[in-house]
Every structure is written in structure tokens, then in C-alpha cells.
Amino acid sequence: MTKQKCEIEHWENVRKSMKYPIEDNNNGYVYGIYILDEDVVVDAEWFKTNEERFKVIKKYNLEIIN
Numbered sequence: 001m002t003k004q005k006c007e008i009e010h011w012e013n014v015r016k017s018m019k020y021p022i023e024d025n026n027n028g029y030v031y032g033i034y035i036l037d038e039d040v041v042v043d044a045e046w047f048k049t050n051e052e053r054f055k056v057i058k059k060y061n062l063e064i065i066n
Helices: 011-017 050-058
Strands: 006-012 029-035 042-049
Touching: 006 011, 006 050, 011 029, 029 050, 042 050
Parallel strands: none
Antiparallel strands: 006 029, 029 042
């Protein structure tokens, strides 16, 4: 059985690439996971701590590809 793939992301990268204002901190949700299906992002989740993010990665047995 293959694992669901994901990429980890930080809000600052998204903010810069989307040219959001520097004040935009995504309400403190700065640690992200992009859920992938054949290299296409199908969902995104954001967390306030890195620990929360990795609990979800572990819970769902996701494979980090980046």
C-alpha cells in the first residue's frame, strides 16, 4: 500500500509568492501541509505549531516528498 504524499510549507513562502502584505500572518497558522494526488495539490491544512503539523503527518502516515 502506498502512502499519501504531502509537502510541508511555511506561510512566509506563500505570503511572498502571492505578494500578500507583510502583516498577513494567516492568523498565526504558519505551518502548512499540502496533500498531493499524483503531484497535484488536492488539499491544504495550516497549523499554529510545527508539533501540531507533525502529529497530523504521523497520524495519517503521510510521506513528505520535499
